[in-house]
Amino acid sequence: MTGERDQDPTTPFYAHPTGGWGSLKSVLAQATKGRIQLGVLETLRRQNKPGGHMCTSCAWAKPPSPHLAEFCENGAKATLWDLTRDRCKPDFFARHSVTELRNWPDHDLEAAGRLTHPLRYDAASDHYVETTWPEAFAAIGASLKAMDPKTTVFYASGRASLEASYLYALFARLYGHNNLPDSSNMCHETTSVALKRTIGAPVGTCVLDDFETCDLMLFFGQNTGSNSPRFLHPIQQAVKRGCRIVTFNPIRERGLVEFMNPQSPSEMLTGRGTPISDIYLQLRPGGDIAAIAGICKHLFDLDAVDRDFIALHCHDFDAFETWTRALSWEDIEAASGLPRADLVEVADLYARSERCIGVYGMGLTQHVHGGDSVGMLVNLLLMGGNIGRPGTGICPVRGHSNVQGQRTVGISEKPELVPLDTLAQMFDFDPPRDTGMTTVEVVQGVIDGTVKGFVSLGGNFARAIPDLARAEPFWAGLDLNVQVATKLNRSHLLVGKGAWLLPCLVRAERDMQKTGPQAVSMEDSLSHIHGSVGRRPPASRHLLSEPAIIAGIAKATLPPNRHVRWNDWIADYGRIRDLIEETYPDQFDHFNDRLFKAGGFYRGNAARRRDWQTESGRAEFTLPPSLSALGAEPGEGVYTLVTLRSNDQFNTTIYDYHDRLRGLEGDRMIVLISRADMVGAGLSEGQRVTLVSAVEDGIPRRVEGFTVVPYDLPSGCVGAYYPEANPLVPLDHHDLASKTPAYKGAPVRIKA
Numbered sequence: 001m002t003g004e005r006d007q008d009p010t011t012p013f014y015a016h017p018t019g020g021w022g023s024l025k026s027v028l029a030q031a032t033k034g035r036i037q038l039g040v041l042e043t044l045r046r047q048n049k050p051g052g053h054m055c056t057s058c059a060w061a062k063p064p065s066p067h068l069a070e071f072c073e074n075g076a077k078a079t080l081w082d083l084t085r086d087r088c089k090p091d092f093f094a095r096h097s098v099t100e101l102r103n104w105p106d107h108d109l110e111a112a113g114r115l116t117h118p119l120r121y122d123a124a125s126d127h128y129v130e131t132t133w134p135e136a137f138a139a140i141g142a143s144l145k146a147m148d149p150k151t152t153v154f155y156a157s158g159r160a161s162l163e164a165s166y167l168y169a170l171f172a173r174l175y176g177h178n179n180l181p182d183s184s185n186m187c188h189e190t191t192s193v194a195l196k197r198t199i200g201a202p203v204g205t206c207v208l209d210d211f212e213t214c215d216l217m218l219f220f221g222q223n224t225g226s227n228s229p230r231f232l233h234p235i236q237q238a239v240k241r242g243c244r245i246v247t248f249n250p251i252r253e254r255g256l257v258e259f260m261n262p263q264s265p266s267e268m269l270t271g272r273g274t275p276i277s278d279i280y281l282q283l284r285p286g287g288d289i290a291a292i293a294g295i296c297k298h299l300f301d302l303d304a305v306d307r308d309f310i311a312l313h314c315h316d317f318d319a320f321e322t323w324t325r326a327l328s329w330e331d332i333e334a335a336s337g338l339p340r341a342d343l344v345e346v347a348d349l350y351a352r353s354e355r356c357i358g359v360y361g362m363g364l365t366q367h368v369h370g371g372d373s374v375g376m377l378v379n380l381l382l383m384g385g386n387i388g389r390p391g392t393g394i395c396p397v398r399g400h401s402n403v404q405g406q407r408t409v410g411i412s413e414k415p416e417l418v419p420l421d422t423l424a425q426m427f428d429f430d431p432p433r434d435t436g437m438t439t440v441e442v443v444q445g446v447i448d449g450t451v452k453g454f455v456s457l458g459g460n461f462a463r464a465i466p467d468l469a470r471a472e473p474f475w476a477g478l479d480l481n482v483q484v485a486t487k488l489n490r491s492h493l494l495v496g497k498g499a500w501l502l503p504c505l506v507r508a509e510r511d512m513q514k515t516g517p518q519a520v521s522m523e524d525s526l527s528h529i530h531g532s533v534g535r536r537p538p539a540s541r542h543l544l545s546e547p548a549i550i551a552g553i554a555k556a557t558l559p560p561n562r563h564v565r566w567n568d569w570i571a572d573y574g575r576i577r578d579l580i581e582e583t584y585p586d587q588f589d590h591f592n593d594r595l596f597k598a599g600g601f602y603r604g605n606a607a608r609r610r611d612w613q614t615e616s617g618r619a620e621f622t623l624p625p626s627l628s629a630l631g632a633e634p635g636e637g638v639y640t641l642v643t644l645r646s647n648d649q650f651n652t653t654i655y656d657y658h659d660r661l662r663g664l665e666g667d668r669m670i671v672l673i674s675r676a677d678m679v680g681a682g683l684s685e686g687q688r689v690t691l692v693s694a695v696e697d698g699i700p701r702r703v704e705g706f707t708v709v710p711y712d713l714p715s716g717c718v719g720a721y722y723p724e725a726n727p728l729v730p731l732d733h734h735d736l737a738s739k740t741p742a743y744k745g746a747p748v749r750i751k752a
């Protein structure tokens with residue numbers, strides 16, 4: 001195969017299949033280290049099955065007929081991390097001042113254990129001190145009442161349930177703002193904007209059945225093995241029945257090279273995994289637009305175009321054809337970093353394929369022209385009529401377990417995406433109609449001093465954002481910082497004038513309310529809604545559920561309104577689901593009745609039915625403004641920094657210091673660079689270097705103390721871990737249409 005280069009054996013890599021024994025060992029290591037509670041294995045057995053709890057790790061679909069153990073290495077790690085026996089109690093905060101804790105690494109903060117009591121920041125002593133729920137609610141309510149709602153932000157990380165999310169968004173609007181960014185604003189917001197524009201639906205079009213009949217899957221910048229490992233099962237099945245897989249990724253990620261199913265005794269005993277990708281192309285970061293353009297160009301040469309579909313369903317195709325035919329192979333090769341022959345080979349596969357799925361992740365979305373990259377993938381799929389037919393479609397793989405669902409039920413800074421008239425009628429109020437702030441705008445507001453209050457439903461915002469070091473000192477200027485969390489993290493330590501740390505239940509824990517134990521629900525990447533029941537005893541008797549905390553703050557903040565019945569809703573979450581159904585009748589019809597449908601119930605997707613809810617009423621071909629997604633070509637001595645997740649982290653939660661699937665162990669302060677570039681720059685293996693931003697806007701950005709590690713990467717780029725490298729990503733370096741930060745393409749220099 002022309003495209004396949006073998007793994008460079010002189011740089012670190014993992015020589016085994018993903019999954020397999022290594023995966024079991026890694027889970028067991030954490031189970032021993034994390035001092036898990038008794039009975040947790042029973043909890044894991046129920047994970048992702050009707051009657052059990054839905055994993056808090058990734059958003060991959062939960063099949064209707066689950067495996068004996070329907071969880072993966074990282075799902076198990078997330079549950080074990082939640083169900084540790086370690087507790088971070090008030091005496092911990094008595095021993096450690098907030099200033100001292102700011103010197104602790106991310107891993108150690110969370111490893112202190114589960115938060116147990118509501119806490120108030122005491123500025124005089126610089127310590128968090130124990131408080132009571134009534135005191136916390138009253139004080140937060142009093143602060144919010146005294147503030148201008150437009151200066152406050154309600155952030156959500158994508159874990160909270162549909163029930164909690166609906167209440168949170170409603171609270172924000174009753175209070176008077178649409179400042180409802182969520183982690184999606186750093187993640188797949190590119191998708192929400194680009195897919196809405198091109199196919200009229202802001203989410204992917206695939207369902208699990210499609211993976212049973214597709215004959216080609218194209219992967220762009222999605223690291224399945226680490227970030228959505230349960231997806232490897234349908235991929236493996238597809239490979240076994242002859243489906244072809246092509247991967248575009250600057251790094252040879254093991255999960256897309258070889259997989260061994262830990263639940264298959266024969267694979268485990270023979271030690272033989274399944275090879276996954278037929279063709280693996282290590283393109284330049286930001287090279288996807290060019291790579292796809294090359295494939296399309298060859299398809300035009302072959303006249304392998306579904307012209308009937310296009311005539312019936314698409315808009316602006318002629319302009320796309322003219323543009324593509326006029327491209328030069330020279331430009332395509334330069335921008336993609338891939339030889340023409342490789343792209344021609346993929347185009348030949350595509351031309352022969354009858355049912356193709358395009359899968360993608362952060363490698364497409366987190367670029368200056370991320371939306372155009374997604375648009376290019378849509379162009380390619382439309383050329384073959386590969387959207388809205390069984391076995392085909394576009395499949396963005398979402399991150400947090402309910403990040404897609406949070407948007408579905410109203411957590412959005414864009415009022416046009418929310419049925420405000422319905423809400424106005426249901427709750428007899430006048431919802432704010434002005435556009436709220438995205439993540440990037442919130443950070444700018446914190447720096448400018450225009451954001452005065454920050455409420456966080458989970459997450460570690462201050463650590464996940466671009467330009468984090470630049471923003472850090474400004475958090476102290478906030479009047480109010482309220483953090484609802486399970487474990488301690490750095491965002492909790494950037495206290496303003498008033499700071500509150502409110503501990504909540506995790507999803508696997510029993511949520512007991514007035515009418516009995518409660519279930520919650522979430523939406524997976526394939527738009528299926530699942531009920532989830534926690535059964536574990538709570539980590540502390542002082543914990544409240546997320547819906548109860550939201551209701552507590554809301555009651556203390558808002559004037560009475562006889563249509564807004566926080567107590568009734570919290571007593572029985574079924575009533576919150578009734579509200580969701582009333583607000584979104586088409587998608588949540590008979591919500592309570594369908595809550596525990598095996599495999600979840602499908603919320604539907606117009607584009608899947610070829611009902612294109614775009615401006616033209618047709619699926620849109622779009623032209624990218626440039627062949628590279630980077631925005632600007634790196635100059636002399638400048639490298640494109642790609643920020644990476646290790647196999648032992650979930651976003652800013654660092655379980656451990658390994659990255660087994662990349663053959664990297666024990667250190668996160670490393671910078672990966674190709675051996676040729678390392679030598680060319682006069683660097684040597686193990687040398688300590690500083691990375692400095694190459695963006696010249698007068699703002700200094702640098703991170704010291706990286707160790708050079710030669711790695712199998714294309715020339716011209718370097719890799720380093722998120723969040724350690726985040727100070728190097730400028731705040732205004734983001735996808736142009738959606739403002740998703742360009743975390744995969746920040747220009748840097750290396751200083752010896």
Ligand SMILES: Nc1nc2c(c(=O)[nH]1)N[C@H]1C(S)=C(S)[C@@H](COP(=O)(O)OP(=O)(O)OC[C@H]3O[C@@H](n4cnc5c(=O)[nH]c(N)nc54)[C@H](O)[C@@H]3O)O[C@H]1N2
Pocket residue numbers: 057058059074187219220221222223224226227228248249250251253283284285286287288360361362363364397398399400642643644645646647648649650651652744
């Ligand atoms: N274990 C674990 N699971 C997770 C998470 C986690 O941190 N840990 N995070 C969750 C969340 S919130 C999310 S959003 C998802 C993220 O999951 P992914 O979408 O997989 O995101 P990343 O790991 O950031 O990057 C994906 C891949 O993009 C490649 N890449 C970088 N630049 C480019 C490029 O320009 N083009 C192409 N084609 N590829 C590129 C990288 O090499 C990497 O393999 O995972 C979720 N699941």
Ligand SMILES: Nc1nc2c(c(=O)[nH]1)N[C@H]1C(S)=C(S)[C@@H](COP(=O)(O)OP(=O)(O)OC[C@H]3O[C@@H](n4cnc5c(=O)[nH]c(N)nc54)[C@H](O)[C@@H]3O)O[C@H]1N2
Pocket residue numbers: 056110156157158159160183184186187188362366399400457458459460461464465484485486487488489504505506507546643644650651652653721722723725726729743
């Ligand atoms: N450089 C770089 N930066 C990135 C990215 C990247 O690829 N590169 N990826 C971006 C992406 S895709 C995302 S999604 C964001 C993630 O940004 P966030 O979602 O804000 O961050 P997390 O690290 O997922 O949040 C972890 C914290 O959530 C809290 N938590 C965990 N479970 C629960 C729960 O059930 N309830 C509550 N209330 N709290 C809980 C814990 O206290 C934990 O410390 O980061 C973004 N930042």
Ligand SMILES: [Mo]
Pocket residue numbers: 183186187188398399400
């Ligand atoms: Mo994400």
